[in-house]
Amino acid sequence: MNSIILNEKAKQIQLLLTDCDGVLTDAGVYYNEFGESLKKFNLRDGMGVERLRKFAGTETGIISGENSAALHLRAEKLKITEVHAGIKDKAALLAGIMQKHNLQPEQIAFIGDDHNDLGIMQLVGFSACPADALPAVQQQVDYICKSKGGEGCFREFAELIITARNHNSDAYQARKGVTLQTGRNIDKGQPCYIIAEIGINHNGSLETAKKLIDEAVAAKACAVKFQKRTPEVCVPKDQWEVMRDTPWGRMSYIDYKRKTEFGIEEYAAIDRYCKELGIDWFVSPWDTGSVDFMEQFDTVMYKLASACLTDFDLIKRILFTGKPLMLSTGMSTMKEIEAAVALIRSYDEAYPFFIAHSTSAYPCKLEELNLNMIPTLMKKFPGVPIGYSGHETGLSTTVAAVTLGATFVERHFTLDRAMWGSDHAASVEPQGFQRLVRDIRDIETALGDGIKQVYESEIGPMKRLRVHINPVEVQVQKDKVLA
Known part of the structure; x- marks a missing residue:
């Protein structure tokens, strides 16, 4: 898909939905000494969530077929409130999410990597996958990230949306502070x-x-x-x-x-x-x-x-x-x-x-x-x-x-x-x-603000001390004070 179409799709996105395993994580299986399942999240992806919210006004939601304590803790830290875990039919959720947020399909993006993501990808306005997604997924999506799952692919996709939604690059670069x-x-x-x-x-x-x-x-x-x-x-x-x-x-x-x-x-x-x-x-x-x-x-x-x-x-x-x-x-x-x-x-x-x-x-x-x-x-x-x-x-x-x-x-x-x-x-x-x-x-x-003006406190001394007074200018200054 050419860059113009990608940009048009991306700049409409107000909600980015993401899979968890294989996107926010590397889909690896890890266990601690007590046999509890662990997740390896990428910190840069977390920053992508914050930057989407701050610079694009775009929120993030998670729809995952897995359900783990780590997923919910990560979502809580990133202030992601739209979290759906243990979901088998992701496409079936979309109507409820759109109604909840009053959004149209073209205002929603999804990034996933596996067969169970194909259904929802066909319904949203903008779809993406990590570099190591299954071939069938890569054939369907609008955008294939250069980064793998758990290695910054979410951040890459988020930055694409941020740049598009701030399409006036001069205004985006002018953001200060x-x-x-x-x-x-x-x-x-x-x-x-x-x-x-x-x-x-x-x-x-x-x-x-x-x-x-x-x-x-x-x-x-x-x-x-x-x-x-x-x-x-x-x-x-x-x-x-x-x-x-x-x-x-x-x-x-x-x-x-x-x-x-x-x-x-x-x-x-x-x-x-x-x-x-x-x-x-x-x-x-x-x-x-x-x-x-x-x-x-x-x-x-x-x-x-x-x-x-x-x-x-x-x-x-x-x-x-x-x-x-x-x-x-x-x-x-x-x-x-x-x-x-x-x-x-x-x-x-x-x-x-x-x-x-x-x-x-x-x-x-x-x-x-x-x-x-x-x-x-x-x-x-x-x-x-x-x-x-x-x-x-x-x-x-x-x-x-x-x-x-x-x-x-x-x-x-x-x-x-x-x-x-x-x-x-x-x-x-x-x-x-x-x-x-x-x-x-x-x-x-x-x-102060560096703009010269006559303050209300000066009008009295002006009348007493100045020989030549412009009454129109005095009234203008009074009007400014009242405003």
Whole structure:
């Protein structure tokens, strides 16, 4: 089928129905130690569901001949509510689905791979299959994906629909900003997204972490951020047995790093606590194993620490999750920043990411903050939200970053700068963070819209002080105020 017809079919799609085994999974059979059946889902396909919803206004439904707990859990995570499992006659379901959603057949697409998918494929407006579908299926469908089942075929088909439904490519490319799953939008013209970086300032104490979260909420921060490492990967082996003085006594460096690292229980508690308090949370993973670990939690994004900007394996692992990615650019050259951005765009031209200007010195000297890099990055990467990750002492320079266009800011956060640990000295205490948020919000209000006007509060002084007054212009300004 030629590309024009494909495009016409694709741009009408408002609901994409998919088989599960052989499309969202590789159709493999896996069992855990208890003999329970497992499913291997592709994370890129999951991102396709979210992107369909966000960029095309197209919802996803699952119709599967199999019925498993894994299928329902995956659907729940992706917020797919149209789920039909254990179905033998898929075509018979279609009439009810169309009536429920008030859709016509040409507004529905289906992607499947086996004989039991042929019936429904004949009824919908647009059909597709993975590259490894049965020959009989490949002969019938409108579109054969280049990817196999469980290896991105759903995402490929989803992107075809997204592109078609946003057929004005200029408008599609003009989409700016990053919208998080909590609904917050990071972009020009939006309130600055303010991040309290707890990092490792919890010193291995969940109680301290919760106090920091409490203080961040009190300061009206938008998010808190932690750091996650696998000590055995991130600590050089020649440093493992180096002895250090710590608050818990003298111990090897590797044991110290293990002691300050949160595990599943702590992060599960943090996840619950942040959701209860209504504050976003996420982490900077320092190795691929830490990304695997954090995927147990539904965080709003990942941050790539400045030290990891050249770690392409780590970047690729984060991209595979589909979650928005913040790049921090301390200790980096412009070429290294460009290379990281090129990697992201080669993975997905429209992948949601943003860039934080930063200088990796703790604390950083004023003359090395180089805040003018913020407009430089804005010019270099148009449409990409640019922010600031600061390590200086004082607050005014972070506020200044917002006046220069930073759409998000991040500062290290501590209960007490005198606490033991490497990051406390360059951190902001609770009262200071409250002032920082207040001052940023005041600046946002004061910046206005850049359009010159006479305010109602000025009309009285104008009448008293000006010799020559245009009464028509005064009335126009009054009318604008009333409007």
